[in-house]
Amino acid sequence: MTGLRTLPYAVKTECRRYDGRVAIVTGAAQGLGRVIARRLAEEGAKVVVADIQEARVKRTARLLQEETGQPFLAVAGDLSSEGVADDMVARTVGEFGRIDTLVNNAAALIRLRLVDFTEDLLQKAVDWNVWNTLRCCKAVLPHMIERRYGRIVNIAGEAWRTGAPFHTLLAGVGKGSMVGLTVTLAGETIAQGITVNCVSPGGIETAADGDPDPPTESYRDPSWTGPGVLEELAKIVGQRGISMGRPSHPTEVASAVAYFGAPEASFVTGQHIGVSGGMAMI
Ligand SMILES: NC(=O)c1ccc[n+]([C@@H]2O[C@H](COP(=O)([O-])OP(=O)(O)OC[C@H]3O[C@@H](n4cnc5c(N)ncnc54)[C@H](O)[C@@H]3O)[C@@H](O)[C@H]2O)c1
Numbered sequence: 001m002t003g004l005r006t007l008p009y010a011v012k013t014e015c016r017r018y019d020g021r022v023a024i025v026t027g028a029a030q031g032l033g034r035v036i037a038r039r040l041a042e043e044g045a046k047v048v049v050a051d052i053q054e055a056r057v058k059r060t061a062r063l064l065q066e067e068t069g070q071p072f073l074a075v076a077g078d079l080s081s082e083g084v085a086d087d088m089v090a091r092t093v094g095e096f097g098r099i100d101t102l103v104n105n106a107a108a109l110i111r112l113r114l115v116d117f118t119e120d121l122l123q124k125a126v127d128w129n130v131w132n133t134l135r136c137c138k139a140v141l142p143h144m145i146e147r148r149y150g151r152i153v154n155i156a157g158e159a160w161r162t163g164a165p166f167h168t169l170l171a172g173v174g175k176g177s178m179v180g181l182t183v184t185l186a187g188e189t190i191a192q193g194i195t196v197n198c199v200s201p202g203g204i205e206t207a208a209d210g211d212p213d214p215p216t217e218s219y220r221d222p223s224w225t226g227p228g229v230l231e232e233l234a235k236i237v238g239q240r241g242i243s244m245g246r247p248s249h250p251t252e253v254a255s256a257v258a259y260f261g262a263p264e265a266s267f268v269t270g271q272h273i274g275v276s277g278g279m280a281m282i
Contacts, residue, residue: 052077113226202274246277
Protein backbone atom coordinates (compact mmCIF):
# COMPACT_ATOMS: atom_id res chain seq x y z
CA MET A 1 0.00 0.00 0.00
CA THR A 2 1.46 3.40 -0.98
CA GLY A 3 0.91 6.96 0.19
CA LEU A 4 0.72 6.07 3.87
CA ARG A 5 2.93 7.97 6.32
CA THR A 6 2.85 5.48 9.15
CA LEU A 7 3.84 2.20 7.47
CA PRO A 8 7.39 2.31 8.96
CA TYR A 9 5.78 2.27 12.41
CA ALA A 10 3.64 -0.83 11.87
CA VAL A 11 3.99 -3.14 14.88
CA LYS A 12 4.32 -6.86 14.31
CA THR A 13 3.94 -9.51 16.98
CA GLU A 14 5.19 -12.98 17.73
CA CYS A 15 3.15 -13.25 20.95
CA ARG A 16 0.60 -16.06 21.34
CA ARG A 17 -1.23 -14.75 24.40
CA TYR A 18 -4.69 -15.58 22.99
CA ASP A 19 -4.23 -19.27 22.14
CA GLY A 20 -7.52 -21.00 22.96
CA ARG A 21 -9.18 -17.67 23.83
CA VAL A 22 -12.23 -15.95 22.37
CA ALA A 23 -12.49 -12.21 21.80
CA ILE A 24 -15.27 -9.91 20.65
CA VAL A 25 -14.32 -6.67 18.91
CA THR A 26 -17.11 -4.17 18.21
CA GLY A 27 -17.02 -1.75 15.30
CA ALA A 28 -14.61 -4.12 13.57
CA ALA A 29 -15.86 -3.91 9.97
CA GLN A 30 -13.18 -1.33 9.23
CA GLY A 31 -10.50 0.94 10.65
CA LEU A 32 -9.00 0.43 14.09
CA GLY A 33 -11.48 -2.29 15.08
CA ARG A 34 -10.48 -4.35 12.07
CA VAL A 35 -6.80 -4.06 13.04
CA ILE A 36 -7.48 -4.98 16.68
CA ALA A 37 -9.44 -8.05 15.50
CA ARG A 38 -6.55 -9.10 13.27
CA ARG A 39 -3.99 -8.59 16.04
CA LEU A 40 -5.92 -10.76 18.52
CA ALA A 41 -6.31 -13.47 15.86
CA GLU A 42 -2.58 -13.29 15.07
CA GLU A 43 -2.02 -14.04 18.75
CA GLY A 44 -4.28 -17.10 18.55
CA ALA A 45 -7.80 -15.85 19.35
CA LYS A 46 -11.03 -16.93 17.78
CA VAL A 47 -12.64 -13.58 17.04
CA VAL A 48 -16.17 -12.23 16.78
CA VAL A 49 -16.36 -9.04 14.74
CA ALA A 50 -19.55 -7.03 15.35
CA ASP A 51 -20.71 -4.02 13.38
CA ILE A 52 -23.77 -2.16 12.18
CA GLN A 53 -22.53 -2.46 8.57
CA GLU A 54 -23.68 -5.95 7.64
CA ALA A 55 -22.04 -6.48 4.26
CA ARG A 56 -18.77 -4.91 5.36
CA VAL A 57 -18.46 -6.86 8.61
CA LYS A 58 -19.11 -10.17 6.82
CA ARG A 59 -16.49 -9.30 4.24
CA THR A 60 -13.99 -8.35 6.95
CA ALA A 61 -14.57 -11.62 8.82
CA ARG A 62 -14.00 -13.62 5.64
CA LEU A 63 -10.82 -11.74 4.69
CA LEU A 64 -9.32 -11.86 8.19
CA GLN A 65 -10.07 -15.57 8.50
CA GLU A 66 -8.22 -16.18 5.21
CA GLU A 67 -5.34 -13.94 6.28
CA THR A 68 -4.81 -15.27 9.82
CA GLY A 69 -6.09 -18.85 9.56
CA GLN A 70 -8.14 -18.28 12.72
CA PRO A 71 -11.93 -18.79 13.00
CA PHE A 72 -13.99 -15.58 12.73
CA LEU A 73 -17.70 -14.94 13.27
CA ALA A 74 -19.44 -11.83 11.91
CA VAL A 75 -22.35 -10.36 13.87
CA ALA A 76 -24.32 -7.55 12.23
CA GLY A 77 -26.56 -5.08 14.04
CA ASP A 78 -26.87 -1.77 15.85
CA LEU A 79 -25.33 -2.52 19.24
CA SER A 80 -27.17 0.40 20.84
CA SER A 81 -30.53 -1.30 20.16
CA GLU A 82 -32.00 -3.49 22.85
CA GLY A 83 -31.25 -7.21 22.38
CA VAL A 84 -28.49 -6.92 19.76
CA ALA A 85 -25.58 -7.18 22.22
CA ASP A 86 -27.33 -10.04 24.05
CA ASP A 87 -27.72 -11.84 20.74
CA MET A 88 -24.02 -11.23 19.97
CA VAL A 89 -23.05 -12.82 23.29
CA ALA A 90 -25.39 -15.80 22.77
CA ARG A 91 -24.04 -16.42 19.28
CA THR A 92 -20.44 -16.15 20.48
CA VAL A 93 -20.95 -18.66 23.28
CA GLY A 94 -22.93 -20.92 20.92
CA GLU A 95 -20.19 -20.88 18.28
CA PHE A 96 -16.99 -20.70 20.37
CA GLY A 97 -18.11 -21.75 23.88
CA ARG A 98 -16.69 -18.82 25.86
CA ILE A 99 -15.83 -15.12 25.91
CA ASP A 100 -12.49 -14.01 27.34
CA THR A 101 -12.14 -10.49 25.98
CA LEU A 102 -14.52 -7.74 24.92
CA VAL A 103 -13.13 -4.72 23.08
CA ASN A 104 -15.61 -1.83 22.96
CA ASN A 105 -14.39 -0.01 19.86
CA ALA A 106 -17.62 0.89 18.00
CA ALA A 107 -18.32 4.62 17.88
CA ALA A 108 -19.79 7.22 15.54
CA LEU A 109 -17.39 9.99 14.58
CA ILE A 110 -19.79 12.95 14.80
CA ARG A 111 -17.84 16.19 15.22
CA LEU A 112 -20.05 19.26 15.48
CA ARG A 113 -20.40 22.14 17.90
CA LEU A 114 -23.10 21.35 20.44
CA VAL A 115 -25.30 24.20 19.15
CA ASP A 116 -25.28 22.69 15.66
CA PHE A 117 -26.75 19.28 16.61
CA THR A 118 -30.29 18.52 15.54
CA GLU A 119 -32.40 16.69 18.12
CA ASP A 120 -32.19 13.49 16.03
CA LEU A 121 -28.42 13.60 15.65
CA LEU A 122 -27.95 14.38 19.35
CA GLN A 123 -29.91 11.25 20.20
CA LYS A 124 -27.98 9.18 17.67
CA ALA A 125 -24.63 10.47 18.99
CA VAL A 126 -25.49 9.34 22.52
CA ASP A 127 -26.91 6.02 21.26
CA TRP A 128 -23.86 5.22 19.14
CA ASN A 129 -21.20 6.48 21.55
CA VAL A 130 -22.63 5.53 24.95
CA TRP A 131 -25.49 3.03 24.74
CA ASN A 132 -23.60 0.60 22.48
CA THR A 133 -20.79 0.25 25.05
CA LEU A 134 -23.16 0.01 28.03
CA ARG A 135 -25.23 -2.70 26.36
CA CYS A 136 -22.14 -4.73 25.35
CA CYS A 137 -20.70 -4.59 28.88
CA LYS A 138 -24.02 -5.58 30.44
CA ALA A 139 -24.44 -8.43 27.96
CA VAL A 140 -21.03 -10.07 28.55
CA LEU A 141 -20.92 -9.66 32.33
CA PRO A 142 -23.12 -12.60 33.40
CA HIS A 143 -20.92 -14.98 31.36
CA MET A 144 -17.68 -13.45 32.67
CA ILE A 145 -18.93 -13.41 36.27
CA GLU A 146 -19.93 -17.07 36.01
CA ARG A 147 -16.46 -18.00 34.72
CA ARG A 148 -14.77 -15.59 37.14
CA TYR A 149 -12.66 -14.36 34.24
CA GLY A 150 -12.96 -11.48 31.83
CA ARG A 151 -11.05 -8.69 30.13
CA ILE A 152 -12.94 -5.61 28.97
CA VAL A 153 -11.03 -2.98 26.99
CA ASN A 154 -12.72 0.32 26.14
CA ILE A 155 -11.50 2.50 23.28
CA ALA A 156 -11.75 6.17 24.14
CA GLY A 157 -9.73 8.97 22.45
CA GLU A 158 -7.50 11.77 23.74
CA ALA A 159 -10.00 14.53 22.92
CA TRP A 160 -11.85 13.71 26.16
CA ARG A 161 -9.00 15.40 28.06
CA THR A 162 -7.63 17.96 25.61
CA GLY A 163 -10.69 20.17 25.27
CA ALA A 164 -10.75 19.81 21.48
CA PRO A 165 -13.49 21.89 19.84
CA PHE A 166 -16.27 20.03 17.98
CA HIS A 167 -15.83 17.10 20.39
CA THR A 168 -18.38 17.85 23.12
CA LEU A 169 -20.57 14.91 22.13
CA LEU A 170 -18.04 12.48 20.66
CA ALA A 171 -15.36 12.97 23.31
CA GLY A 172 -16.85 14.92 26.19
CA VAL A 173 -19.89 12.70 26.53
CA GLY A 174 -18.90 9.56 24.58
CA LYS A 175 -15.25 9.11 25.50
CA GLY A 176 -15.49 10.86 28.87
CA SER A 177 -18.19 8.42 29.89
CA MET A 178 -16.02 5.57 28.57
CA VAL A 179 -13.24 6.59 30.96
CA GLY A 180 -15.64 6.94 33.90
CA LEU A 181 -17.25 3.61 33.05
CA THR A 182 -13.82 1.97 32.96
CA VAL A 183 -13.08 3.01 36.52
CA THR A 184 -16.48 2.35 38.08
CA LEU A 185 -17.06 -0.97 36.32
CA ALA A 186 -13.53 -2.04 37.27
CA GLY A 187 -14.46 -1.33 40.89
CA GLU A 188 -17.77 -3.15 40.57
CA THR A 189 -16.18 -6.31 39.16
CA ILE A 190 -12.85 -6.27 41.00
CA ALA A 191 -13.64 -9.33 43.11
CA GLN A 192 -15.02 -11.32 40.18
CA GLY A 193 -11.88 -11.95 38.12
CA ILE A 194 -12.76 -9.27 35.59
CA THR A 195 -10.55 -6.35 34.58
CA VAL A 196 -11.69 -3.21 32.79
CA ASN A 197 -9.19 -0.87 31.16
CA CYS A 198 -9.18 1.90 28.59
CA VAL A 199 -7.03 2.98 25.64
CA SER A 200 -7.15 6.52 24.21
CA PRO A 201 -5.73 6.88 20.70
CA GLY A 202 -4.81 10.29 19.28
CA GLY A 203 -4.95 10.56 15.49
CA ILE A 204 -4.78 7.19 13.73
CA GLU A 205 -4.00 6.61 10.06
CA THR A 206 -6.86 4.15 9.77
CA ALA A 207 -6.34 3.83 6.01
CA ALA A 208 -3.31 1.71 6.96
CA ASP A 209 -5.65 -1.03 8.19
CA GLY A 210 -4.30 -3.52 5.66
CA ASP A 211 -7.57 -3.97 3.79
CA PRO A 212 -6.37 -5.28 0.40
CA ASP A 213 -9.43 -3.88 -1.36
CA PRO A 214 -10.77 -0.95 0.70
CA PRO A 215 -14.46 -0.20 0.29
CA THR A 216 -14.98 2.88 -1.86
CA GLU A 217 -17.76 4.70 -0.07
CA SER A 218 -17.10 6.07 3.43
CA TYR A 219 -19.27 4.95 6.31
CA ARG A 220 -19.31 8.40 7.87
CA ASP A 221 -22.05 10.81 6.91
CA PRO A 222 -20.43 14.04 5.62
CA SER A 223 -22.91 16.09 7.68
CA TRP A 224 -21.30 14.66 10.85
CA THR A 225 -18.17 16.79 10.32
CA GLY A 226 -18.77 20.50 10.86
CA PRO A 227 -17.16 23.13 8.60
CA GLY A 228 -13.62 23.99 9.70
CA VAL A 229 -13.17 21.00 12.05
CA LEU A 230 -10.02 19.64 10.49
CA GLU A 231 -8.36 23.07 10.10
CA GLU A 232 -9.09 23.97 13.72
CA LEU A 233 -7.81 20.62 15.03
CA ALA A 234 -4.61 20.94 12.95
CA LYS A 235 -3.97 24.38 14.51
CA ILE A 236 -4.31 23.02 18.03
CA VAL A 237 -1.95 20.12 17.40
CA GLY A 238 0.56 22.59 15.89
CA GLN A 239 0.34 24.92 18.92
CA ARG A 240 0.93 22.19 21.46
CA GLY A 241 4.08 21.10 19.67
CA ILE A 242 4.80 18.26 22.11
CA SER A 243 3.31 15.37 20.21
CA MET A 244 5.38 13.15 17.93
CA GLY A 245 3.98 15.07 14.98
CA ARG A 246 2.43 12.14 13.15
CA PRO A 247 -0.64 9.97 13.41
CA SER A 248 -0.27 6.43 14.73
CA HIS A 249 -0.26 3.32 12.63
CA PRO A 250 -3.35 1.40 13.84
CA THR A 251 -1.17 -1.53 14.95
CA GLU A 252 0.52 0.78 17.49
CA VAL A 253 -2.88 1.18 19.18
CA ALA A 254 -3.84 -2.48 18.73
CA SER A 255 -0.74 -3.62 20.62
CA ALA A 256 -1.84 -1.71 23.76
CA VAL A 257 -5.33 -3.17 23.44
CA ALA A 258 -3.87 -6.66 23.08
CA TYR A 259 -1.97 -6.23 26.35
CA PHE A 260 -5.00 -5.11 28.38
CA GLY A 261 -7.12 -7.87 26.82
CA ALA A 262 -4.66 -10.69 27.52
CA PRO A 263 -4.40 -13.02 30.54
CA GLU A 264 -1.04 -11.49 31.51
CA ALA A 265 -2.66 -8.14 32.44
CA SER A 266 -4.01 -9.91 35.50
CA PHE A 267 -3.12 -7.23 38.10
CA VAL A 268 -4.15 -4.19 36.05
CA THR A 269 -7.66 -2.78 36.26
CA GLY A 270 -9.39 0.60 36.13
CA GLN A 271 -6.47 2.02 34.14
CA HIS A 272 -6.23 4.34 31.17
CA ILE A 273 -3.38 4.67 28.68
CA GLY A 274 -2.98 7.29 25.98
CA VAL A 275 -1.51 5.83 22.78
CA SER A 276 -1.27 9.21 21.13
CA GLY A 277 2.35 10.13 20.53
CA GLY A 278 2.37 12.44 23.56
CA MET A 279 -0.75 14.41 22.61
CA ALA A 280 -1.69 14.29 26.28
CA MET A 281 0.59 13.33 29.15
CA ILE A 282 -0.11 12.33 32.75
N1 LIG B 1 -9.50 7.42 13.88
C1 LIG B 1 -8.94 8.15 14.83
O1 LIG B 1 -8.06 8.98 14.57
C2 LIG B 1 -9.40 7.98 16.27
C3 LIG B 1 -8.86 8.82 17.24
C4 LIG B 1 -9.25 8.65 18.57
C5 LIG B 1 -10.16 7.66 18.90
N2 LIG B 1 -10.67 6.85 17.93
C6 LIG B 1 -11.62 5.82 18.33
O2 LIG B 1 -11.19 4.57 17.82
C7 LIG B 1 -12.33 3.76 17.49
C8 LIG B 1 -12.26 3.34 16.02
O3 LIG B 1 -12.13 4.49 15.21
P1 LIG B 1 -12.13 4.40 13.63
O4 LIG B 1 -11.45 5.62 13.14
O5 LIG B 1 -11.67 3.07 13.18
O6 LIG B 1 -13.71 4.59 13.35
P2 LIG B 1 -14.64 4.10 12.16
O7 LIG B 1 -15.78 5.06 12.09
O8 LIG B 1 -13.86 3.86 10.91
O9 LIG B 1 -15.14 2.69 12.71
C9 LIG B 1 -16.10 2.59 13.71
C10 LIG B 1 -16.95 1.37 13.42
O10 LIG B 1 -17.98 1.29 14.41
C11 LIG B 1 -19.18 0.87 13.76
N3 LIG B 1 -20.33 1.31 14.54
C12 LIG B 1 -20.68 2.58 14.85
N4 LIG B 1 -21.80 2.59 15.58
C13 LIG B 1 -22.17 1.29 15.76
C14 LIG B 1 -23.25 0.67 16.41
N5 LIG B 1 -24.19 1.38 17.04
N6 LIG B 1 -23.34 -0.68 16.39
C15 LIG B 1 -22.39 -1.42 15.74
N7 LIG B 1 -21.35 -0.87 15.09
C16 LIG B 1 -21.24 0.46 15.10
C17 LIG B 1 -19.10 1.53 12.39
O11 LIG B 1 -19.92 0.88 11.44
C18 LIG B 1 -17.63 1.44 12.05
O12 LIG B 1 -17.33 0.26 11.32
C19 LIG B 1 -13.54 4.61 17.83
O13 LIG B 1 -13.99 4.34 19.13
C20 LIG B 1 -13.00 6.02 17.72
O14 LIG B 1 -13.77 6.96 18.43
C21 LIG B 1 -10.31 6.99 16.63
